[in-house]
Amino acid sequence: MGQSVQEMIAQSKGKKNKQFIEKIIPVILFLIASVSVLTTIGIVLTLVFETVTFFTRVPITDFLFGTTWMPFSNKEQLFGIWPLIAGTLKVTMIAIVVAVPIGISAAIYLSEYASETVRRIVKPVLEVLAGIPTIVYGFFALTFVTPLLQSFFPEIKIFNAISPGIVVGIMIIPMIASLSEDAMSSVPKSIRDGALAMGSTRFEVAWKIIVPAAISGIIASVVLAISRAIGETMIVSLAAGSTPRFDGDFTGSIQTMTAYIVQVSKGDAGYGTTIYYSIYAVGFTLFLFTMAMNLLAGYVSKRFREEY
Amino acid sequence: MKYIEQEIVLKKMNVRNLINSLFKGIFLMAVVITLLALLILLYRIGSQGYTHLSMDFLTNFASRFPAQAGIKAALVGSLWLMAIVAPTSLILGVGSAIYLEEYAKKNKITDFIRVNISNLAGVPSIVFGLLGLTIFVRALSLGTSILAAGFTMSLLILPVIIVASQEAIRSVPGELRDASYGMGATKWQTILKIILPAAIPGILTGAILALSRAIGETAPLIVIGVPIIIQFLPSGVMDTFTALPMQIYDWSSRPQQEFQAVAAAGIIVLMAVLLFMNSIAVLIRNKYHKRY
Numbered sequence: 001m002g003q004s005v006q007e008m009i010a011q012s013k014g015k016k017n018k019q020f021i022e023k024i025i026p027v028i029l030f031l032i033a034s035v036s037v038l039t040t041i042g043i044v045l046t047l048v049f050e051t052v053t054f055f056t057r058v059p060i061t062d063f064l065f066g067t068t069w070m071p072f073s074n075k076e077q078l079f080g081i082w083p084l085i086a087g088t089l090k091v092t093m094i095a096i097v098v099a100v101p102i103g104i105s106a107a108i109y110l111s112e113y114a115s116e117t118v119r120r121i122v123k124p125v126l127e128v129l130a131g132i133p134t135i136v137y138g139f140f141a142l143t144f145v146t147p148l149l150q151s152f153f154p155e156i157k158i159f160n161a162i163s164p165g166i167v168v169g170i171m172i173i174p175m176i177a178s179l180s181e182d183a184m185s186s187v188p189k190s191i192r193d194g195a196l197a198m199g200s201t202r203f204e205v206a207w208k209i210i211v212p213a214a215i216s217g218i219i220a221s222v223v224l225a226i227s228r229a230i231g232e233t234m235i236v237s238l239a240a241g242s243t244p245r246f247d248g249d250f251t252g253s254i255q256t257m258t259a260y261i262v263q264v265s266k267g268d269a270g271y272g273t274t275i276y277y278s279i280y281a282v283g284f285t286l287f288l289f290t291m292a293m294n295l296l297a298g299y300v301s302k303r304f305r306e307e308y
Numbered sequence: 309m310k311y312i313e314q315e316i317v318l319k320k321m322n323v324r325n326l327i328n329s330l331f332k333g334i335f336l337m338a339v340v341i342t343l344l345a346l347l348i349l350l351y352r353i354g355s356q357g358y359t360h361l362s363m364d365f366l367t368n369f370a371s372r373f374p375a376q377a378g379i380k381a382a383l384v385g386s387l388w389l390m391a392i393v394a395p396t397s398l399i400l401g402v403g404s405a406i407y408l409e410e411y412a413k414k415n416k417i418t419d420f421i422r423v424n425i426s427n428l429a430g431v432p433s434i435v436f437g438l439l440g441l442t443i444f445v446r447a448l449s450l451g452t453s454i455l456a457a458g459f460t461m462s463l464l465i466l467p468v469i470i471v472a473s474q475e476a477i478r479s480v481p482g483e484l485r486d487a488s489y490g491m492g493a494t495k496w497q498t499i500l501k502i503i504l505p506a507a508i509p510g511i512l513t514g515a516i517l518a519l520s521r522a523i524g525e526t527a528p529l530i531v532i533g534v535p536i537i538i539q540f541l542p543s544g545v546m547d548t549f550t551a552l553p554m555q556i557y558d559w560s561s562r563p564q565q566e567f568q569a570v571a572a573a574g575i576i577v578l579m580a581v582l583l584f585m586n587s588i589a590v591l592i593r594n595k596y597h598k599r600y
Contacts (some may be wrong), residue, residue, distance in 0.1 A: 012322070020498055022494050030407055032403030032404055033403065033407040033412075034464075036424055036425050036428055037421055043435060046439055047435075047444065100568065102341055106335070108337070109335035109336055113332055113335060128346065131524075131577065131582065133553060134524070134527075135524065135553045136556075139571055140352065143352070143568055153556075170342075171346075174342075180470050196523065201324050202328055203327055206331075227430055231431075233527035234553075237556070238561060258432065265437075266530060282323045290430060290431065290432055298426070
């Protein structure tokens with residue numbers, strides 16, 4: 001040994017290498033962390049540039065106010081976005097009607113009624129449901145739910161809005177259930193016990209105390225689920241069809257924004273054609289819809305949060 | 309003492325208890341419906357697909373004839389894809405998490421990065437496909453290669469890995485860090501030798517779950533232009549390829565009834581891969597789960 005502590009400190013300070021590493025590492029890590037920001041910038045720039053190219057060929061007013069989407073027409077191509085938005089909203093609406101009551105009810109049961117054992121079984125099952133690839137749900141919609149619906153309502157076509165809507169609903173149940181359950185479980189136990197001690201039933205505690213206290217989290221979970229439903233692609237590509245239409249019919253073939261992008265990508269619309277650029281305009285619209293929903297969810301959960 | 313009308317209270321109490329039981333039943337029903345949906349889905353796919361499942365299915369290439377259709381190219385393609393996605397997304401994800409948890413100062417830039425990550429997580433996967441098509445396939449002229457698809461998928465699951473890694477790093481107790489500094493270690497030494505080893509189980513669990521999402525994603529691959537019928541195996545990252553969900557998508561969308569069984573068999577293979585990965589995640593979580 002024969003080295004004093006001071007000598008060792010002096011020696012280690014002398015190592016230029018080490019000091020260099022300590023200085024360079026944060027810079028490298030910062031660059032890595034900025035990849036996520038670059039990704040967002042890349043997405044926005046890509047969508048904006050290609051959409052602008054699209055609007056040099058198709059007037060923006062036609063896109064925003066037109067109610068006919070006929071890109072593959074031989075005579076006159078028409079690019080009015082509304083039929084695709086209508087298709088997306090139809091599927092989303094059905095999904096919400098299915099998922100919100102079931103998701104929130106399941107969350108209340110898990111948070112307020114279920115024993116620890118039940119929770120330990122059900123929560124992983126929800127994770128499994130959330131982890132199933134959407135292509136699997138799409139297959140399920142096409143080969144099981146649609147035929148099942150047809151056996152009750154013969155007027156439903158093989159491609160329709162109802163079956164994919166229901167299945168998208170099943171897909172987002174876990175999201176609503178687990179996010180809402182998190183919000184309800186984070187309501188302090190003392191409040192719950194207080195209400196029970198006053199003689200409330202479990203239901204009264206859940207309905208009059210817990211749900212109002214957790215409402216910001218519950219609404220945020222629903223809004224996020226809507227965003228997921230709007231962006232869902234494979235279920236609607238497989239089961240909803242490819243007929244853009246601006247009407248109130250749910251039983252026949254429709255087309256959503258996402259399904260249109262898939263339809264064009266699968267086909268051989270060459271690079272540089274108007275149809276090629278149209279998928280960016282549709283993608284941009286889709287992006288704005290989901291972004292608005294995500295920001296709304298963030299706003300709701302911040303603005304209306306009950307602090308304890 | 310007539311302040312409390314016992315009969316009325318009793319009646320009201322009965323009604324309230326009845327409402328309570330009624331709603332308990334309704335809420336329980338919601339849970340049961342969810343579980344049933346999962347069971348039916350698994351049963352349907354299992355019963356449709358098992359007839360077509362065989363060794364030949366795993367070793368045959370895709371075919372026009374349902375009986376000979378196999379999943380070899382797609383299975384190998386998905387493995388190639390993971391060989392790109394796993395290292396890329398892990399390096400980017402863990403690096404970002406270390407920066408945010410250990411180095412980032414509390415300022416506007418850091419806030420912006422955080423908000424950006426949570427917003428990025430909400431962008432639909434198909435939009436990532438458009439990004440990949442423009443940047444990787446066209447601008448960097450990688451074509452519809454494994455590399456282009458791998459980079460696109462890495463960016464798609466990046467937010468998930470960052471958030472999981474942040475949580476894992478945050479759960480490493482401060483005492484370990486203090487002890488390391490107390491022994492004279494530098495910041496990077498502490499991160500590399502103390503914090504990362506303690507956080508690795510959490511990071512891996514999150515990463516595997518994120519990777520299993522990437523394996524099942526279809527939409528970005530379609531937009532990038534990944535082909536379906538491939539009769540050869542890729543020999544490098546610049547080769548074109550196909551993947552499990554692409555193959556399943558193709559089979560599902562064919563009109564012939566026979567292909568439905570093939571698609572279901574493909575789904576069984578995909579789900580088996582996912583199950584395998586998830587069990588590894590659970591194993592890691594249980595084996596290394598330390599509560600400090």
